[in-house]
Amino acid sequence: MASHIVGYPRMGPKRELKFALESFWDKKSGAEDLEKVATDLRASIWKQMSEAGIKYIPSNTFSYYDQVLDTTAMLGAVPDRYSWTGGEIGHDTYFSMARGNAIVPAMEMTKWFDTNYHFIVPELAPETKFSYASHKAVSEYKEAKALGVDTVPVLVGPVSYLLLSKAAKGVEKSFSPLSLLSGILPIYKEVVAELKAAGASWIQFDEPTLVKDLAAHELAAFSSAYAELEPTLSGLNVLVETYFADVPAESYKTLTSLSGVTAYGFDLVRGTKTLDLVKSAGFPSGKYLFAGVVDGRNIWADDLAASLSTLQSLETVVGKDKLVVSTSCSLMHTAVDLVNETKLDSEIKSWLAFAAQKVVEVDALAKALAGQKDEAYFAANAAAQASRRSSPRVNNEEVQKAAAALKGSDHRRATTVSSRLDAQQKKLNLPVLPTTTIGSFPQTVELRRVRREYKAKKVTEEEYVKAIEEEIRKVVKIQEDLDIDVLVHGEPERNDMVEYFGEQLSGFAFTANGWVQSYGSRCVKPPIIYGDVSRPKAMTVFWSKMAQDMTPRPMKGMLTGPVTILNWSFVRNDQPRFETCYQIALAIKKEVEDLEAAGIQVIQIDEAALREGLPLRKSEHAFYLDWAVHSFRITNCGVQDTTQIHTHMCYSNFNDIILSIINMDADVITIENSRSDEKLLSVFREGVTYGAGIGPGVYDIHSPRIPSTEEIADRVNKMLAVLDTNILWVNPDCGLKTRKYAEVMPALTAMVNAAKLIRTQLASTK
Numbered sequence: 001m002a003s004h005i006v007g008y009p010r011m012g013p014k015r016e017l018k019f020a021l022e023s024f025w026d027k028k029s030g031a032e033d034l035e036k037v038a039t040d041l042r043a044s045i046w047k048q049m050s051e052a053g054i055k056y057i058p059s060n061t062f063s064y065y066d067q068v069l070d071t072t073a074m075l076g077a078v079p080d081r082y083s084w085t086g087g088e089i090g091h092d093t094y095f096s097m098a099r100g101n102a103i104v105p106a107m108e109m110t111k112w113f114d115t116n117y118h119f120i121v122p123e124l125a126p127e128t129k130f131s132y133a134s135h136k137a138v139s140e141y142k143e144a145k146a147l148g149v150d151t152v153p154v155l156v157g158p159v160s161y162l163l164l165s166k167a168a169k170g171v172e173k174s175f176s177p178l179s180l181l182s183g184i185l186p187i188y189k190e191v192v193a194e195l196k197a198a199g200a201s202w203i204q205f206d207e208p209t210l211v212k213d214l215a216a217h218e219l220a221a222f223s224s225a226y227a228e229l230e231p232t233l234s235g236l237n238v239l240v241e242t243y244f245a246d247v248p249a250e251s252y253k254t255l256t257s258l259s260g261v262t263a264y265g266f267d268l269v270r271g272t273k274t275l276d277l278v279k280s281a282g283f284p285s286g287k288y289l290f291a292g293v294v295d296g297r298n299i300w301a302d303d304l305a306a307s308l309s310t311l312q313s314l315e316t317v318v319g320k321d322k323l324v325v326s327t328s329c330s331l332m333h334t335a336v337d338l339v340n341e342t343k344l345d346s347e348i349k350s351w352l353a354f355a356a357q358k359v360v361e362v363d364a365l366a367k368a369l370a371g372q373k374d375e376a377y378f379a380a381n382a383a384a385q386a387s388r389r390s391s392p393r394v395n396n397e398e399v400q401k402a403a404a405a406l407k408g409s410d411h412r413r414a415t416t417v418s419s420r421l422d423a424q425q426k427k428l429n430l431p432v433l434p435t436t437t438i439g440s441f442p443q444t445v446e447l448r449r450v451r452r453e454y455k456a457k458k459v460t461e462e463e464y465v466k467a468i469e470e471e472i473r474k475v476v477k478i479q480e481d482l483d484i485d486v487l488v489h490g491e492p493e494r495n496d497m498v499e500y501f502g503e504q505l506s507g508f509a510f511t512a513n514g515w516v517q518s519y520g521s522r523c524v525k526p527p528i529i530y531g532d533v534s535r536p537k538a539m540t541v542f543w544s545k546m547a548q549d550m551t552p553r554p555m556k557g558m559l560t561g562p563v564t565i566l567n568w569s570f571v572r573n574d575q576p577r578f579e580t581c582y583q584i585a586l587a588i589k590k591e592v593e594d595l596e597a598a599g600i601q602v603i604q605i606d607e608a609a610l611r612e613g614l615p616l617r618k619s620e621h622a623f624y625l626d627w628a629v630h631s632f633r634i635t636n637c638g639v640q641d642t643t644q645i646h647t648h649m650c651y652s653n654f655n656d657i658i659l660s661i662i663n664m665d666a667d668v669i670t671i672e673n674s675r676s677d678e679k680l681l682s683v684f685r686e687g688v689t690y691g692a693g694i695g696p697g698v699y700d701i702h703s704p705r706i707p708s709t710e711e712i713a714d715r716v717n718k719m720l721a722v723l724d725t726n727i728l729w730v731n732p733d734c735g736l737k738t739r740k741y742a743e744v745m746p747a748l749t750a751m752v753n754a755a756k757l758i759r760t761q762l763a764s765t766k
Contacts, residue, residue: 001370003362004056007330012041021521046149053363059151060137065098068119071156076133079123089133100703118519122165124177138194157207189232204239211245219254230260241265243329245616246273263288269295269328289318292328299570301353302361304381325366331355335514350384396532403582411637417692423641433755434485439558440735441475441490476550486554489547497560498568502527504539528570535587545598557595557603562631567609578627585634604646625660650734655683668693672733674700684722697733706746712754730755
């Protein structure tokens with residue numbers, strides 16, 4: 001029985017690629033150093049899977065930024081502003097598209113389906129010319145083959161690539177990137193032909209958009225694309241892989257009828273209805289089914305007995321020799337290796353499986369299906385499953401009762417947002433177009449050292465508090481000198497906005513090296529929610545009050561909202577996600593009320609990941625948005641009218657959920673806008689009325705590029721064309737943690753100067 005892995009983490013067990021990328025970007029090392037790290041990591045990954053017994057090992061899943069940008073490079077679809085003149089795309093052009101440069105901004109970045117991973121959105125136009133400009137897929141296949149590993153090269157499928165693209169700025173609204181299908185297929189043919197010539201026997205096309213609600217013409221594009229590719233694919237085994245949700249019935253029909261396709265991959269963890277479809281609608285005779293039964297998006301050990309039962313039921317449908325055991329999606333969404341976790345307690349550790357362990361699970365299931373079951377391995381797995389179900393540390397009756405009592409109320413504040421804003425303005429006395437930042441300030445090497453040494457107990461608590469207090473004082477003075485109106489304390493005590501809160505909430509566990517890539521070199525270490533959640537004590541009040549005492553200006557209390565904590569954690573899978581979210585909301589509610597009691601007049605509850613968790617199927621949107629928005633309202637329903645509640649969202653497409661955002665009933669929302677070509681503003685041009693405060697980001701913090709005062713002023717004027725002056729705020733797109741002070745200071749100076757310039761212009765027109 002064969003086994004398959006959809007994809008594998010890229011950063012390395014010790015984040016080797018992250019540090020190599022950042023060293024290269026900072027010009028501390030050259031391309032050769034970066035490529036050596038990448039080559040060593042790829043070799044290690046292929047060797048690990050080969051030694052584990054995996055038959056279908058992926059290649060071309062390794063990336064310096066993301067797989068969609070790699071495809072853009074492969075197709076030579078470089079926007080004109082990067083002045084690419086043809087030939088093989090090098091690091092300068094590639095990273096300029098991803099990060100921008102001193103002259104031009106980066107391309108838009110958005111979330112990869114409903115994950116916390118991001119991708120660079122292709123910008124296409126009717127006149128876009130395509131050429132084979134990156135031979136990465138072929139070179140990686142040859143690289144693995146030279147090491148004695150025959151891999152399955154993975155390409156982002158042509159139709160999904162176009163459906164994930166956007167029309168370039170200035171292009172007619174009627175233009176659809178899908179109209180360029182005939183332009184990109186010749187490049188795919190070239191790539192496939194080279195892979196065949198290099199000896200590839202299998203090729204994997206990732207077509208994850210098949211799990212979304214697709215129109216008839218979009219489904220027809222899949223049929224025409226693979227019919228066009230069929231002659232080139234002849235002689236190859238072709239796998240079309242889907243993941244993250246159920247495949248709808250019409251899409252299933254289209255997929256299983258595609259020309260030249262040998263195998264179909266399904267996510268059977270999040271796609272349980274697809275399992276029913278395979279059994280009820282039938283499966284094409286003679287084709288392979290790659291059954292994604294091992295969860296690629298969470299860190300819980302697989303229930304091997306349950307998965308084996310599922311696989312055995314599929315055997316009768318597709319045939320024993322046509323069933324392949326697989327992961328539900330790429331393992332890049334989980335941590336690398338549990339072996340690196342030396343501080344997790346043994347009970348919780350026995351419940352977990354990271355990427356390396358999931359590879360072993362896949363192989364064990366394949367062998368069991370072939371009659372070579374490892375009884376000891378399965379018995380240990382069953383014991384761990386039973387331990388988790390019965391552990392008293394998982395369940396807290398008091399928390400469960402409090403969450404159950406939430407039913408029957410929508411937890412709205414008693415007054416309208418307009419009356420609250422009036423009351424807040426009387427107290428805060430802010431100018432027109434008030435300026436603020438989103439929360440974090442640059443995390444210096446020294447700051448990270450202090451936190452690290454405090455955790456290692458190398459400095460005393462007194463020394464740690466003194467160091468953090470000095471950093472807060474520095475950040476406060478910087479903002480006062482810049483003349484920012486509503487300040488933040490810079491979050492120097494926090495390495496991560498979710499990890500910080502999880503460390504202080506019950507029901508959470510933490511890893512030492514459970515890093516997961518979010519975008520580029522940015523890695524996060526999601527906490528593990530294993531049990532019921534509560535707040536034993538105040539989490540942020542000490543630092544927020546300290547910061548407020550340093551300045552007469554309003555100081556924001558900074559919290560992460562319940563939906564974001566949920567969506568950016570590895571969440572328990574033994575109860576519905578909304579139940580866990582309500583528990584977190586109650587914990588944050590207590591923190592909000594303690595901040596208010598301590599004199600904090602502006603409290604920001606970030607919900608950066610609210611849109612990210614939106615289900616991929618429209619029929620499931622309403623239920624999710626109902627409990628997600630409700631969870632946010634729970635956190636602040638008890639505060640006074642004079643306490644201003646902010647929230648922040650970033651790097652997703654928000655236009656389709658704008659009514660739910662309004663329904664959150666926040667006083668002020670700051671939201672990403674600049675990197676997506678001010679797409680957000682279009683919803684207001686189309687007639688949506690927004691009465692709360694709003695700060696669409698005026699510059700992109702994920703790029704090292706520094707905007708000018710004139711550029712920001714132009715952006716603000718575009719906002720004023722669709723938003724009332726008295727509700728508009730001026731702020732960056734997101735927090736400043738990933739930037740350097742040499743970039744932050746001139747950018748914030750330009751931002752404040754732009755706000756003052758427009759205030760003067762507005763005053764002169766009265």
